Amino acid sequence: xxxxxITGWGLAVPEQRVTTTELASRFGVDEEWILSRCGIRERRAxxxxxxxxxxxxxxxxxxxxxxxxxxxxIAHLIVATATPxxxxxxxxxxxxxxxxIAGSAHDVNAECTGFVYGLIQAAGLIALDPRPILLVxxxxxxxxxxxxxxxxxxxxxxGSGAVVLxxxxxxxxMAWNLxxxxxxxxxxxxxxxxxxxxxxxxxxxQGLHFSQIKGNEIYxxxxxxxxxxxxxxxxxxxxxxxxVDHIVPHQANLRIISSIIEHTGLPRERLVTNLxxxxxxxxxxxPMALTEALDGGRICTGDVVLLAGFGAxxxxxxxxxxxxxxxx
Amino acid sequence: MAVPTLQDVTKQLETISGAExxxxxxxxxxIDDIDSLDLMEWLYSFQESxxxxxxxxxxxxxxxxxxxxxxxYDRVLATVPS
Numbered sequence: 001x002x003x004x005x006i007t008g009w010g011l012a013v014p015e016q017r018v019t020t021t022e023l024a025s026r027f028g029v030d031e032e033w034i035l036s037r038c039g040i041r042e043r044r045a046x047x048x049x050x051x052x053x054x055x056x057x058x059x060x061x062x063x064x065x066x067x068x069x070x071x072x073x074i075a076h077l078i079v080a081t082a083t084p085x086x087x088x089x090x091x092x093x094x095x096x097x098x099x100x101i102a103g104s105a106h107d108v109n110a111e112c113t114g115f116v117y118g119l120i121q122a123a124g125l126i127a128l129d130p131r132p133i134l135l136v137x138x139x140x141x142x143x144x145x146x147x148x149x150x151x152x153x154x155x156x157x158x159g160s161g162a163v164v165l166x167x168x169x170x171x172x173x174m175a176w177n178l179x180x181x182x183x184x185x186x187x188x189x190x191x192x193x194x195x196x197x198x199x200x201x202x203x204x205x206q207g208l209h210f211s212q213i214k215g216n217e218i219y220x221x222x223x224x225x226x227x228x229x230x231x232x233x234x235x236x237x238x239x240x241x242x243x244v245d246h247i248v249p250h251q252a253n254l255r256i257i258s259s260i261i262e263h264t265g266l267p268r269e270r271l272v273t274n275l276x277x278x279x280x281x282x283x284x285x286x287p288m289a290l291t292e293a294l295d296g297g298r299i300c301t302g303d304v305v306l307l308a309g310f311g312a313x314x315x316x317x318x319x320x321x322x323x324x325x326x327x328x
Numbered sequence: 329m330a331v332p333t334l335q336d337v338t339k340q341l342e343t344i345s346g347a348e349x350x351x352x353x354x355x356x357x358x359i360d361d362i363d364s365l366d367l368m369e370w371l372y373s374f375q376e377s378x379x380x381x382x383x384x385x386x387x388x389x390x391x392x393x394x395x396x397x398x399x400x401y402d403r404v405l406a407t408v409p410s
Contacts, residue, residue, distance in 0.1 A: 037363065219368040220385055224375075255365050259372070 002130040003171035004123055005325065008069065008164030010062025011291040012055045013044040013157075013278060018142075020154070027150040034154045039254025043157030043279030045142040053085040055160035056138035057098035059287075063134065063162035064099065071100035074164075075131035078122055079107050080114030080283040082312070083140045087193065095136060103131070110180075111188070111311030112250050114283035115161070119307070119319055120176055122165050130167035137161050139282035144190055146210035155253060157279030161287025170325030174304070175236035177229045178317040187217040188312035218312075222256050225316040227263045230308050233318040234264075239304065241265040244320075246299055250309035251275040251285035260308070272298070282311070299323055329380050331408055334401045337374075341397065344369050352397040364388070374404075383407045 020041050024031040035041065046055070056079055064070060077099075079092040084107065092105035110117035115137035122133045138160035145152045192208035193199050203209060226249075234241065247266050249257050254275055261268050272293045281288055286307050293299050301324035310316040321327070332340075338350050347361035356362060367388055374383060387403045 037365070216364050216368050216388065217385055219365055220372055223369075223372050255369075259369055263372070263376070 002127050002167045002169060003173055003327075004126045004133070004165040005168040005170070005172055006163050007166045008063040008065070008067025009162065009287065009291045009294055010059050010066055011159065011161045011284075011288040012058035012062065013159040013288075014046045014050050014055070016045045016047045018043045018045050018157075023154055027153065029150070037255070038155055039275055040154065040279045041276045043142070044159060046140050046158045051085055052081050052083050052138045052140045052160075053091050053094035053098065055140070055158065055284075056081075056091065056095045056136045056162070059138065059160035059162040059284075060095060060099050060134055060136050063164050067132075067164035067166070069132060069164060072102045073132050074099075074101045074134045075103035075129060076122070076125055076133045077101050077103065077105040078118045078133065078135045079105070080110070080118040080135070080137040081107060081139055082109050082111045082114065082282055083144055091138070099134070101134065110315040110317070111313055112252065112280075112282045112285065113309040113311040113315040113317045115286045116307055116309045116317035116319055117178060117315070120178060120317070123173055126165060126167050133165040135163050135165060135287075137283035137285070137287045139284050141211065141280070141282055144209070144211045146207050149210065151215050152211055152213050155280045157281045159278055159281035159284040159288050161284045161291050163287055163290070168325060171327040172321045172323065172325055174239075174320040174322050174327040175233045176317070176319045177233045177236070178315075179225060179229060180313050180315045181221070181225070182313065184217070184221060184314040186214065187221065187314060188213045219256055221314055222252065222310040222316075223259045223263065225314060226260050226308055226310045226318075229316045229318040230260070230264045230266070230306065233306070233320050237320050239320070242267060243304055244270060244306045245303040246270055246272055246293060246305045248272045248286055248289050248293065248305065248307045250311070251278065251289055252280050252310070266306070302326065329408070331381070331405070332374070332378065334398060337401055337404070338397060340373065341366065341370050344373070350397060352401070354396060355393050356395055356397050356400065357391065357393055381408055
């Protein structure tokens, strides 16, 4: 069966920086408290003229250049986002136009697990139609966070990461696991703006178009489900935690990542993280960290790379790759 | 079923949070080295080690500046199947 190879990658972040020093002053807390809570020193935030799609176009362009392709070569575009350009049409439509893509376009919203879900969708799509796919994760949660929300304000950053997938018969995909628990919709949500609670003067007055988080619940269930997902994926591949060369988790919060590392037994020194510089960029966080690891020459042919994420919903997922092929 | 003692729980929380000599009768949120994520980390570890005890995040609902580790422990005991 045709599988995928990853032949291009890229990231894009806005120029505007929001430092932990600034946020400590805004929220009236110690800088050290923020650092101990999440491990983030700086985030990026979109400015005028920037959006989820503009970042996605920029990251997508870099990934295409890196693969030596153009938009005309792409058969399918998948954009993972939870902060869409607008409610309709899909963000992928804007990115499709911006990159001059020839083929299909659709969004996937699995919140912060969106890139992992998108990668598995792409694996299925490329088996059916062995032509290049562009997969982008892009989010701008700075725009969905209330200015006075300390819990989310210290976490979120904006950014985008993209990969180009091309068909191969030498599989990269060793194992994967996806899951969801729809009973956890209250843990992290934006209540207004959809069909359940359409935007109105009242929802705007109450700030219901902003994200709401129950941080403790997210912590507990993110750790539980991600640990379970990683364990199942390793078991499926018949690998031990020490066999993993690079761990690229959703860059949510250093405390959650540390807990997942601790409970799975994955080697801490093989963790790939850029959380300190970009914050939690949601669907973009995994491809952004992967891009930096690749650009830094950290990942070599034959390495085992584990991608693991979790997000609102709740959703979670893990993908285990043999970089360069030879997975099967 | 072996139920962890209050001393066990205190030791577990000290290990997770780095807080030293936790007094189980001191309001838990007033202890400098402990935050709510430490409590969630403790709960996750407790659940993993004691799957037969259905303690969940409701242990920490309505936690305020008067709730002590001893009172949390009492809530844990209340969940233990008879």
